[in-house]
Amino acid sequence: xxxxxxxxxxxxxxxxxxxxxxxxxxxxxxxxxxxxxxxxxxxxxxxxxxxxxxxxxxxxxxxxxxxxxxxxxxxxxxxxxxxxxxxxxxxxxxxxxxxxxxxxxxxxxxxxxxxxxxxxxxxxxxxxxxxxxxxxxxxxxxxxxxxxxxxxxxxxxxxxxxxxxxxxxxxxxxxxxxxxxxxxxxxxxxxxxxxxxxxxxxxxxxxxxxxxxxxxxxxxxxxxxxxxxxxxxxxxxxxxxxxxxxxxxxxxxxxxxxxxxxxxxxxxxxxxxxxxxxxxxxxxxxxxxxxxxxxxxxxxxxxxxxxxxxxxxxxxxxxxxxxxxxxxxxxxxxxxxxxxxxxxxxxxxxxxxxxxxxxxxxxxxxxxxxxxxxxxxxxxxxxxxxxxxxxxxxxxxxxxxxxxxxxxxxxxxxxxxxxxxxxxxxxxxxxxxxxxxxxxxxxxxxxxxxxxxxxxxxxxxxxxxxxxxxxxxxxxxxxxxxxxxxxxxxxxxxxxxxxxxxxxxxxxxxxxxxxxxxxxxxxxxxxxxxxxxxxxxxxxxxxxxxxxxxxxxxxxxxxxxxxxxxxxxxxxxxxxxxxxxxxxxxxxxxxxxxxxxxxxxxxxxxxxxxxxxxxxxxxxxxxxxxxxxxxxxxxxxxxxxxxxxxxxxxxxxxxxxxxxxxxxxxxxxxxxxxxxxxxxxxxxxxxxxxxxxxxxxxxxxxxxxxxxxxxxxxxxxxxxxxxxxxxxxxxxxxxxxxxxxxxxxxxxxxxxxxxxxxxxxxxxxxxxxxxxxxxxxxxxxxxxxxxxxxxxxxxxxxxxxxxxxxxxxxxxxxxxxxxxxxxxxxxxxxxxxxxxxxxxxxxxxxxxxxxxxxxxxxxxxxxxxxxxxxxxxxxxxxxxxxxxxxxxxxxxxxxxxxxxxxxxxxxxxxxxxxxxxxxxxxxx
Numbered sequence: 001x002x003x004x005x006x007x008x009x010x011x012x013x014x015x016x017x018x019x020x021x022x023x024x025x026x027x028x029x030x031x032x033x034x035x036x037x038x039x040x041x042x043x044x045x046x047x048x049x050x051x052x053x054x055x056x057x058x059x060x061x062x063x064x065x066x067x068x069x070x071x072x073x074x075x076x077x078x079x080x081x082x083x084x085x086x087x088x089x090x091x092x093x094x095x096x097x098x099x100x101x102x103x104x105x106x107x108x109x110x111x112x113x114x115x116x117x118x119x120x121x122x123x124x125x126x127x128x129x130x131x132x133x134x135x136x137x138x139x140x141x142x143x144x145x146x147x148x149x150x151x152x153x154x155x156x157x158x159x160x161x162x163x164x165x166x167x168x169x170x171x172x173x174x175x176x177x178x179x180x181x182x183x184x185x186x187x188x189x190x191x192x193x194x195x196x197x198x199x200x201x202x203x204x205x206x207x208x209x210x211x212x213x214x215x216x217x218x219x220x221x222x223x224x225x226x227x228x229x230x231x232x233x234x235x236x237x238x239x240x241x242x243x244x245x246x247x248x249x250x251x252x253x254x255x256x257x258x259x260x261x262x263x264x265x266x267x268x269x270x271x272x273x274x275x276x277x278x279x280x281x282x283x284x285x286x287x288x289x290x291x292x293x294x295x296x297x298x299x300x301x302x303x304x305x306x307x308x309x310x311x312x313x314x315x316x317x318x319x320x321x322x323x324x325x326x327x328x329x330x331x332x333x334x335x336x337x338x339x340x341x342x343x344x345x346x347x348x349x350x351x352x353x354x355x356x357x358x359x360x361x362x363x364x365x366x367x368x369x370x371x372x373x374x375x376x377x378x379x380x381x382x383x384x385x386x387x388x389x390x391x392x393x394x395x396x397x398x399x400x401x402x403x404x405x406x407x408x409x410x411x412x413x414x415x416x417x418x419x420x421x422x423x424x425x426x427x428x429x430x431x432x433x434x435x436x437x438x439x440x441x442x443x444x445x446x447x448x449x450x451x452x453x454x455x456x457x458x459x460x461x462x463x464x465x466x467x468x469x470x471x472x473x474x475x476x477x478x479x480x481x482x483x484x485x486x487x488x489x490x491x492x493x494x495x496x497x498x499x500x501x502x503x504x505x506x507x508x509x510x511x512x513x514x515x516x517x518x519x520x521x522x523x524x525x526x527x528x529x530x531x532x533x534x535x536x537x538x539x540x541x542x543x544x545x546x547x548x549x550x551x552x553x554x555x556x557x558x559x560x561x562x563x564x565x566x567x568x569x570x571x572x573x574x575x576x577x578x579x580x581x582x583x584x585x586x587x588x589x590x591x592x593x594x595x596x597x598x599x600x601x602x603x604x605x606x607x608x609x610x611x612x613x614x615x616x617x618x619x620x621x622x623x624x625x626x627x628x629x630x631x632x633x634x635x636x637x638x639x640x641x642x643x644x645x646x647x648x649x650x651x652x653x654x655x656x657x658x659x660x661x662x663x664x665x666x667x668x669x670x671x672x673x674x675x676x677x678x679x680x681x682x683x684x685x686x687x688x689x690x691x692x693x694x695x696x697x698x699x700x701x702x703x704x705x706x707x708x709x710x711x712x713x714x715x716x717x718x719x720x721x722x723x724x725x726x727x728x729x730x731x732x733x734x735x736x737x738x739x740x741x742x743x744x745x746x747x748x749x750x751x752x753x754x755x756x757x758x759x760x761x762x763x764x765x766x767x768x769x770x771x772x773x774x775x776x777x778x779x780x781x782x783x784x785x786x787x788x789x790x791x792x793x794x795x796x797x798x799x800x801x802x803x804x805x806x807x808x809x810x811x812x813x814x815x816x817x818x819x820x821x822x823x824x825x826x827x828x829x830x831x832x833x834x835x836x837x838x839x840x841x842x843x844x845x846x847x848x849x850x851x852x853x854x855x856x857x858x859x860x861x862x863x864x865x866x867x868x869x870x871x872x873x874x875x876x877x878x879x880x881x882x883x884x885x886x887x888x889x890x891x892x893x894x895x896x897x898x899x900x901x902x903x904x905x906x907x908x909x910x911x912x913x914x915x916x917x918x919x920x921x922x923x924x
Contacts, residue, residue, distance in 0.1 A: 039113030048074030181680025257897025311345025366407035488541035515564035587634035716745035
């Protein structure tokens, strides 16, 4: 087996080396055939025009060859290959007449155009439908817009493949999207959610051929969109618009597969749309850890199974989404989801716990089975008029679960002397119900920026768990009796939260506005635990255990009047608000036939600041600061002893103070469309005042008694950045990137009467490369390194370190015709992990597919975990302990599957169809 590993290592090293040599050689040869077109775009006043799109296309059919954008000085430089066929150069900018230059004999030498004057247009092109050639990229006010037809992708590509071709957009291994360093947290289709705002289903299933434009903006709330307020978010939103001629039809995929070890999978995605009306259905059933919904074209559910660390799950889901515009003003969108999952798992852990006087070890094993079934639905009802808007968003969920758990643990001191051990067995039946709703009404007045908004929201939830619990805990270093329990536990919880808010916004000048308002909130949380001991005489759970039975009730009422100032400049935007929180925090409890009650009154300020500065059309600075106060729960405040855990007794503290948190985030990002190069820097920090922490004391058997204390001086901060660059020459596309993150946190607490502090740091650099050769080959190697260090004061141990290597190589070939070969290979190494846990492993997935029936049908064979080495071994370094653990994981299987694609857009008999050739819209 070792020789197989060595051979595999050498094979992939040689493969990577050959790829890199090929790329370097191709770049060197290609550079000799380059020509450069450069110049400056200016207006009639001789002022530079920034962010104009400069692009070269074929004169015959308008196929895009290359493009760039002018910089802040209006300068552009376009590097292309020598051409023998007729081509045309165009410069496009909203508000200006398009500049056009034909090269009927092709291009065989560089050209310097000098200053090119673009004539002004009197028409506002923001509202004008352009039926001539559309540029590949355009900046319209605060929207970055890509013309989808200008970017070449495979004929059967999806939205994800299209986004990967767009400049500035990065998609990582977990399919998280960022653009110009800004996280994308919302994907809309024609302005509406597509099975949730995260867009995961849209990413994998919407065909690129029906997409007209990809529009990128700052993420805004519905209120901000309606009132015209600036966004205060540092996230981005992507809106996908569908071609008008293709906005009627259906598309989807149906797949099913069966493999070794009785592994199976099946999935269904169907989408019907008719202009504003959209109906979508999703379904999935499998036993390969694909808990969500994924229909990746190459590896399907294998990657979701690879990332699972919680056992092996058999799951079934069914979802329905409906959206329609009943009128121009009334829009409705809703979805329903059913899910059922059964998970089996085992877990082994080795824990080293630190004390000021020494350390002790804990070895634990557990097996578990869990079954859950649930229903979830949500709706949005939007009424948007000229002056009034009303948004209603109800949602609910219902869940049932059944679980069985059996565990054993042993604690020893540093010399291996036995301190305590225990066995626990439990079986739980539970159900829960959640309902929430948000209603917001906004009224705009005559003056721009003058509005009144009223809001109401509620969230209500109930949980009811019934548990049969048996345990035996033995102590070996004292005369303490063994703790034996055989019990029935009924744990009920109920939570109700209500919020009412009102805000009036009044412009003072064209740039300055004042907002005033107030928010009232009421929250109540009830935890009711009843414990009954087993009666040997009656053979029933009939004896109430008064020491473990309790009922806690936390009620918080808060009134918060606030003021807000916003200032809008041509290049920057500032929003500052301050609140005065008037709070009554009430805690009550019933315990051991006694009633406990405690009221706390507070008056605390909170503040929020947003600052957004657009240095130019390529560079942006964003800053936010907030200060808020959080309040204690009844179980933390009331002087009650909780002995429900045999190894940990918890006592409340009535003297606890609220916790104040200062938070700051800042980011700087830049992207040069001319050079296809960008970078971003991010800094965030949190500082805690009166943080609630545990004060723990251990006895000779290492049984702990803990309470809560306030402590100040804890903080965390992080620094991160990314650099990325794209190269393109003929059929070759190369994307390279480098990123790094540094995190540091300081935690404080009390153990055995002594105050400790722990400083934990981590640094995680990452480098990746994506290479595409036309429609035939993609190669995506990446490497991640993570180093963790914790330094301790007032412990016998001074320092703990650990580092992890992760290398991944993903290749996909689309040759010969109709054959798709996918290869996903990974290697991981963990430097420090307990004896008996696997430090390194290889993870290799293969997929081979053949397409037929005009590529509507795909037959595929895939092998998950080719080397049968998948493992879940991990190490976690906490402020007071080191945890090594592993769980049950999915191992090697081979699966054969069939996938059928359904695509029909616009109707075959339509007389008015639009054929897109390059970026030109031609009516037939």
